[in-house]
Amino acid sequence: MPLVHMGDMLRHAYQNRYAVAAFDVVSLDFITAIIAAAEQRNAPLIISLAESHFDYFDFELLMAAVVRAAQRTSVPAAIHLDHGESLESAVRGVNLGCNGIMVDASDLPLDDNIVRTRAVADMAHACGIPVEGELGYVPGVEGEDAERHPGEVVYTTAAEAQRYVDETGVDFLAVSIGTVHGRMKGEPQLDFERLAEINQALGLPLVIHGGTGLSNEQYGKLIDNGVTKINYYTALADAAGRRIGANLQASGGGGYTALVDGVPEAVQEEAARCIELWGSSGRAADLLATCRPWLPVEHAIFYNTKDLDEAGVEQMMAEGRRVLAAIPGVQRVFTGHAVEDGHPYRHCWLVRFCGRPVIDSYREHPAHRQFADQHFRPYAGDRVSIDFEQSAGDEG
Numbered sequence: 032m033p034l035v036h037m038g039d040m041l042r043h044a045y046q047n048r049y050a051v052a053a054f055d056v057v058s059l060d061f062i063t064a065i066i067a068a069a070e071q072r073n074a075p076l077i078i079s080l081a082e083s084h085f086d087y088f089d090f091e092l093l094m095a096a097v098v099r100a101a102q103r104t105s106v107p108a109a110i111h112l113d114h115g116e117s118l119e120s121a122v123r124g125v126n127l128g129c130n131g132i133m134v135d136a137s138d139l140p141l142d143d144n145i146v147r148t149r150a151v152a153d154m155a156h157a158c159g160i161p162v163e164g165e166l167g168y169v170p171g172v173e174g175e176d177a178e179r180h181p182g183e184v185v186y187t188t189a190a191e192a193q194r195y196v197d198e199t200g201v202d203f204l205a206v207s208i209g210t211v212h213g214r215m216k217g218e219p220q221l222d223f224e225r226l227a228e229i230n231q232a233l234g235l236p237l238v239i240h241g242g243t244g245l246s247n248e249q250y251g252k253l254i255d256n257g258v259t260k261i262n263y264y265t266a267l268a269d270a271a272g273r274r275i276g277a278n279l280q281a282s283g284g285g286g287y288t289a290l291v292d293g294v295p296e297a298v299q300e301e302a303a304r305c306i307e308l309w310g311s312s313g314r315a316a317d318l319l320a321t322c323r324p325w326l327p328v329e330h331a332i333f334y335n336t337k338d339l340d341e342a343g344v345e346q347m348m349a350e351g352r353r354v355l356a357a358i359p360g361v362q363r364v365f366t367g368h369a370v371e372d373g374h375p376y377r378h379c380w381l382v383r384f385c386g387r388p389v390i391d392s393y394r395e396h397p398a399h400r401q402f403a404d405q406h407f408r409p410y411a412g413d414r415v416s417i418d419f420e421q422s423a424g425d426e427g
């Protein structure tokens with residue numbers, strides 16, 4: 032089953048009043064666990080990778096596994112960069128396969144938050160990718176991850192939210208109404224009146240960070256007031272940690288595989304419980320029928336050169352790989368030579384775009400224009416260029 036357009040996914044959730052789980056993953060165990068939970072519940076899923084976690088894993092390596100997992104799962108999935116800190120990290124996320132981006136400049140004053148968010152939104156939208164912004168501030172209190180969100184809570188107001196959305200063009204908004212990153216101390220107090228006001232003013236999918244530790248009733252009220260994506264990590268990490276602790280106690284030691292035994296199952300159980308609670312169980316088929324699949328495009332160029340020797344061709348290709356791979360929406364640049372003689376063309380570029388909109392934004396991108404005008408077109412007048420969209424049944 033395919034990756035799907037995350038904007039379509041959250042619009043479906045918004046219209047049908049449920050929330051899609053966005054679980055942060057930090058290892059293969061977490062990927063396995065949340066996919067199994069979503070399949071068990073027949074629910075859509077957002078696989079989320081938080082930039083604040085990049086100390087724990089190699090983002091590029093884990094993304095390769097996440098993309099593969101999303102391609103082969105039986106439920107509709109999206110891949111989200113959580114708490115992206117800069118335009119550069121947002122571009123990196125897009126180029127590695129994220130099809131939803133969060134930009135978190137919520138620690139900045141409103142005007143600066145708008146400027147940074149706007150830059151990311153413009154880039155992502157040119158690639159057809161929706162963007163989540165955050166306004167107000169969700170602090171960390173205690174538990175894993177809490178220290179990465181220092182400071183006091185700042186509540187979102189409807190008036191500021193309206194201005195922020197108008198001026199940045201974000202597609203979804205993470206709001207601060209009393210949740211915290213990590214674990215709550217005492218009973219969480221949520222400001223539902225404020226949430227209702229924001230929802231009424233904006234009419235777009237809202238996001239809650241710091242979903243750990245809320246009551247069933249509180250989740251229900253969040254969803255009734257426009258929350259369609261719940262970010263959730265701490266309780267999953269706690270479930271994994273408890274399992275490892277129990278393994279240690281039972282075995283009195285043991286190696287790595289003995290200690291992590293049963294971790295995916297423990298994480299899956301908690302993830303499946305949340306999915307059920309948030310109303311996304313059984314929504315997979317209906318959602319798939321209404322969502323656009325998220326399909327890459329292969330921009331293929333076959334060409335012959337003149338006035339360029341073999342070394343010159345290699346040099347031009349190396350420069351192209353370096354320059355073109357950094358353009359937003361470019362997932363891979365393949366350069367190659369025909370294996371056999373006798374074909375009309377000797378060389379090729381295969382540039383993989385994350386989606387159709389990149390055909391235009393790539394063509395217009397200054398780095399592409401400069402490379403094409405100076406290094407490529409003068410030597411490769413004899414060429415043919417075709418854009419291929421992946422067929423929907425192709426899962427790889």
Ligand SMILES: [Zn+2]
Nearest residue numbers: 212240241262
């Ligand atoms: Zn968060």
